[in-house]
Amino acid sequence: MSATITAGTPIVETGHGHGHGKHGLMHYLWNTDHKVIALQFLFSAAFFLIVGGAMAVAMRWQLAFPGHPIPVIGHLLPSTIVSDDGALIPGGYNMLVTMHGTILVFFVAMPVLIGVFGNFLIPLKIGAGDMAFPTLNEISYWLFFVSGVVMMGSLFMPGGAPGTGWTAYAPLSSFAKYNGTPLGQTLWCTALFLNGLSSLTGAVNYITTVITMRAPGMTMFRMPLPVWAIFITAILLILAIPVLSAAAALIIFDLNFGTTFYKPSGGGQPLLWQHLFWFFGHPEVYILILPAMGLTSEILSVNSRKPVFGYKAMVWAIIAIGALGFIVWGHHMYVSGMNLTLSAAFGVSTMVIAVPSAIKTFNWMGTIWRGNIHYTVPMAFAVAFVSMFVIGGLSGIFMAATPIDLFVHHTYFIVAHFHYVLFGGSIFSAFAAIYFWFPKMSGRMFNNTLGWIHFWMTFVFFNLTFFPMHNLGLAGMMRRIADPTVYDCLRQVQPLNVVCTIGAMGLGLSTIPFLVNMFMSLAKAPDAPANPWNSTTLEWTLSHPIQHGNFPVIPTVYHGPYEYSVPGLERDFLPQNEKAPENITLEVH
Amino acid sequence: MRNLLKSIIRPRFLAFLAFALTAVSAMAEQRSGNIWGLPPCVTVHGEKIDSLFMVIFWLTTTVFVLTQGTYIYFLIAYRKRPGHKAFYSHGNDKLEVIWTTAPTIVFLALAIYGNNLWDEIHRQAPANSFEIDVSSYQFGWQMRYPGISGKLAPMDVRRITDQDPFGTDPANPLTAQDVITTELVIPAGRPVHLLLHSRDVIHSFYVPEFRLYQDCVPGRTIGWVWFKATRTGDFQIACNQLCGTGHYNMKAPIHVVTEEEFVKWLKPRQEKNAGTALSKPDVPPVAALTSP
Numbered sequence: 001m002s003a004t005i006t007a008g009t010p011i012v013e014t015g016h017g018h019g020h021g022k023h024g025l026m027h028y029l030w031n032t033d034h035k036v037i038a039l040q041f042l043f044s045a046a047f048f049l050i051v052g053g054a055m056a057v058a059m060r061w062q063l064a065f066p067g068h069p070i071p072v073i074g075h076l077l078p079s080t081i082v083s084d085d086g087a088l089i090p091g092g093y094n095m096l097v098t099m100h101g102t103i104l105v106f107f108v109a110m111p112v113l114i115g116v117f118g119n120f121l122i123p124l125k126i127g128a129g130d131m132a133f134p135t136l137n138e139i140s141y142w143l144f145f146v147s148g149v150v151m152m153g154s155l156f157m158p159g160g161a162p163g164t165g166w167t168a169y170a171p172l173s174s175f176a177k178y179n180g181t182p183l184g185q186t187l188w189c190t191a192l193f194l195n196g197l198s199s200l201t202g203a204v205n206y207i208t209t210v211i212t213m214r215a216p217g218m219t220m221f222r223m224p225l226p227v228w229a230i231f232i233t234a235i236l237l238i239l240a241i242p243v244l245s246a247a248a249a250l251i252i253f254d255l256n257f258g259t260t261f262y263k264p265s266g267g268g269q270p271l272l273w274q275h276l277f278w279f280f281g282h283p284e285v286y287i288l289i290l291p292a293m294g295l296t297s298e299i300l301s302v303n304s305r306k307p308v309f310g311y312k313a314m315v316w317a318i319i320a321i322g323a324l325g326f327i328v329w330g331h332h333m334y335v336s337g338m339n340l341t342l343s344a345a346f347g348v349s350t351m352v353i354a355v356p357s358a359i360k361t362f363n364w365m366g367t368i369w370r371g372n373i374h375y376t377v378p379m380a381f382a383v384a385f386v387s388m389f390v391i392g393g394l395s396g397i398f399m400a401a402t403p404i405d406l407f408v409h410h411t412y413f414i415v416a417h418f419h420y421v422l423f424g425g426s427i428f429s430a431f432a433a434i435y436f437w438f439p440k441m442s443g444r445m446f447n448n449t450l451g452w453i454h455f456w457m458t459f460v461f462f463n464l465t466f467f468p469m470h471n472l473g474l475a476g477m478m479r480r481i482a483d484p485t486v487y488d489c490l491r492q493v494q495p496l497n498v499v500c501t502i503g504a505m506g507l508g509l510s511t512i513p514f515l516v517n518m519f520m521s522l523a524k525a526p527d528a529p530a531n532p533w534n535s536t537t538l539e540w541t542l543s544h545p546i547q548h549g550n551f552p553v554i555p556t557v558y559h560g561p562y563e564y565s566v567p568g569l570e571r572d573f574l575p576q577n578e579k580a581p582e583n584i585t586l587e588v589h
Numbered sequence: 590m591r592n593l594l595k596s597i598i599r600p601r602f603l604a605f606l607a608f609a610l611t612a613v614s615a616m617a618e619q620r621s622g623n624i625w626g627l628p629p630c631v632t633v634h635g636e637k638i639d640s641l642f643m644v645i646f647w648l649t650t651t652v653f654v655l656t657q658g659t660y661i662y663f664l665i666a667y668r669k670r671p672g673h674k675a676f677y678s679h680g681n682d683k684l685e686v687i688w689t690t691a692p693t694i695v696f697l698a699l700a701i702y703g704n705n706l707w708d709e710i711h712r713q714a715p716a717n718s719f720e721i722d723v724s725s726y727q728f729g730w731q732m733r734y735p736g737i738s739g740k741l742a743p744m745d746v747r748r749i750t751d752q753d754p755f756g757t758d759p760a761n762p763l764t765a766q767d768v769i770t771t772e773l774v775i776p777a778g779r780p781v782h783l784l785l786h787s788r789d790v791i792h793s794f795y796v797p798e799f800r801l802y803q804d805c806v807p808g809r810t811i812g813w814v815w816f817k818a819t820r821t822g823d824f825q826i827a828c829n830q831l832c833g834t835g836h837y838n839m840k841a842p843i844h845v846v847t848e849e850e851f852v853k854w855l856k857p858r859q860e861k862n863a864g865t866a867l868s869k870p871d872v873p874p875v876a877a878l879t880s881p
Binding site for chain 1: 628649673684692703706707747790800806825830840
């Protein structure tokens with residue numbers, strides 16, 4: 001396809017144009033334009049962020065004040081979760097644990113990082129008119145939507161939502177007698193299956209688009225890092241998701257049709273689920289962090305007015321993480337009853353995968369080094385991302401060491417660790433990216449003051465919530481327990497649980513300035529300049545509103561994506577579609 | 590931005606911060622005095638795990654302070670200011686090689702150190718270890734001690750049912766001798782070898798003071814867990830693998846006692862099961878000890 005695209009070819013709207021010209025609500029409900037699909041994902045994810053976040057605050061309330069009715073949201077929850085006076089019951093707590101984890105991973109982090117920014121950025125950044133398969137793209141969103149409905153539906157099933165954790169370890173999850181929520185668990189599996197289809201259709205689109213639809217001159221090594229990161233992520237999705245889908249289908253069979261894939265008395269193997277789940281689950285971790293790394297790299301570069309330090313090293317680190325990500329799943333299973341030598345082997349591969357993450361961190365520091373740092377709201381989130389990711393990465397080294405896992409496995413230490421990576425990492429970068437591309441997505445600038453309030457609240461309360469969890473974990477606090485005070489050794493650290501809960505409430509409140517900011521900004525008339533950050537990549541060459549088909553004329557790309565502060569140029573940025581003047585040589589990298 | 594930094598450095602704010610932090614620790618101080626450090630460690634392997642922990646702790650703390658110190662310095666020194674232009678550079682290959690190689694060496698060294706300890710911990714239990722069958726179920730624990738003959742009745746995981754929760758053979762005379770309890774009483778200073786079982790779903794045997802976590806997998810015997818307690822004390826087993834509605838409260842007491850006290854505890858129970866119990870035992874009745 002790329003062979004047929006030459007510079008200067010006007011985009012002819014053919015089958016792409018279905019969504020074009022529709023008005024009102026329908027425009028946003030069925031539209032094959034990748035930019036509208038990105039918005040569909042964004043608004044859905046915002047809804048799930050509120051739901052999943054509220055669940056987390058309810059859990060934190062219970063952990064700080066066990067058995068006390070939850071203020072405000074206590075009465076909104078179904079009777080399978082709360083008692084009559086609005087206090088969480090232990091089974092209900094388990095349901096919230098499960099739904100919070102599942103929702104945040106599959107219905108917030110993935111759709112925001114991949115659904116929103118994959119869709120919005122890939123065609124715009126590589127100079128394409130749309131995705132390779134626009135209709136499939138919209139189908140991907142609606143599969144996601146249906147899977148969300150099914151997932152939320154499990155909350156209202158007889159027996160309630162599953163209470164087996166987002167990891168749903170068999171045979172607890174696969175045997176009705178043990179979990180008591182066969183319907184909820186079946187819906188959970190069905191929802192993940194549909195969600196998986198959505199991810200796969202999305203991934204097929206991203207890969208095809210990146211490979212075949214790059215504008216003339218846009219070689220692979222001239223692609224902006226977010227595109228690289230989401231491209232590699234899409235490959236991970238294709239390889240990892242089917243394994244989860246198959247494993248979830250086996251749970252449905254075990255639960256409903258009497259098979260015994262995971263039940264030892266019928267010849268099954270409980271550990272089979274864990275191997276299948278984590279074979280998906282560990283690449284999944286990188287599926288959530290790679291796009292975040294790509295987005296952050298770009299935002300750091302633009303706001304430091306400097307090229308990304310070690311662009312190629314960054315690309316190779318993304319590829320290395322993607323590849324190594326498939327041989328580290330066993331580090332979730334050191335103490336699961338798996339062969340002990342296998343644990344040791346996974347210990348080595350896990351230590352090795354820390355290397356590319358270290359490389360990326362050093363390169364981010366290199367990017368801001370001797371820069372001209374503009375402190376914008378997206379930059380603040382991106383800067384914080386690096387620090388939070390460093391904390392999450394360093395705490396990961398503890399768990400990677402096999403013997404220490406004997407001590408901290410399944411404690412709040414690991415809860416702290418993955419929240420630093422997934423919230424401090426993925427969600428911080430998602431916020432950075434939302435602020436950064438908000439002017440391009442909406443044509444409007446956001447309110448700076450509200451943005452800064454949102455940043456500082458998020459940053460302070462995030463650390464207040466999750467840092468003390470390291471201490472809680474080292475004090476021996478188990479994750480997924482509804483009431484820590486039943487244990488003698490945990491009663492003494494209860495004040496820390498109160499601190500975490502105060503932080504969590506603040507974190508919940510920090511969403512308010514964000515939402516107010518977004519909706520207030522959307523209500524005003526478009527006021528954003530085409531290129532408010534003086535960026536070099538192709539999406540900033542287009543002014544609002546961007547038509548379906550994006551580029552009136554396919555652009556030609558002359559150089560890499562991050563030519564900032566080139567000596568001899570008057571402006572401190574050189575867009576990708578502008579040739580450098582004759583007397584200026586760009587550094588080869 | 591600069592105003593914000595200024596207001597943070599203001600003494601009144603710092604005093605408030607110090608107060609806020611100490612208030613939390615003081616609150617906990619009244620309860621135990623150990624909120625920042627690790628919980629007490631009472632096993633030989635646990636002490637080695639703690640040493641490795643401290644090595645990684647100081648290593649990561651150093652890396653954190655150095656990288657974040659540099660990072661914050663960059664963030665302040667290279668902030669936007671009039672007349673300043675960024676330095677045009679796409680990177681430095683020599684630096685890339687250095688910061689790829691250095692972490693690789695450190696991480697591999699850690700992996701080797703860690704795995705050596707891992708092997709040591711999982712070496713076969715010494716011959717003089719005391720063997721106890723630990724059986725987990727939704728939502729509790731039962732321990733099975735050897736009877737008067739000093740031998741545990743053989744079990745088979747495939748035989749585990751509601752009627753035969755330990756999977757032992759009722760026809761075997763040893764089975765009736767086994768001592769069943771709901772608390773784990775173990776002698777200090779002697780290796781204890783656990784046979785971990787589950788009757789339904791996956792549970793886990795977790796004791797933070799032992800630095801010990803191991804899943805109990807249904808349909809299998811996990812036979813590689815052994816440890817040596819270094820001192821006496823009372824602790825709790827916690828199930829640390831989500832196992833259902835009662836998971837949060839699936840605990841059992843552990844009493845680490847002296848060898849002498851251990852014999853004094855176990856002997857009468859063994860004799861009772863053997864039908865040769867003393868008419869006047871010098872220890873409290875079984876019920877008083879085993880009730881939680």
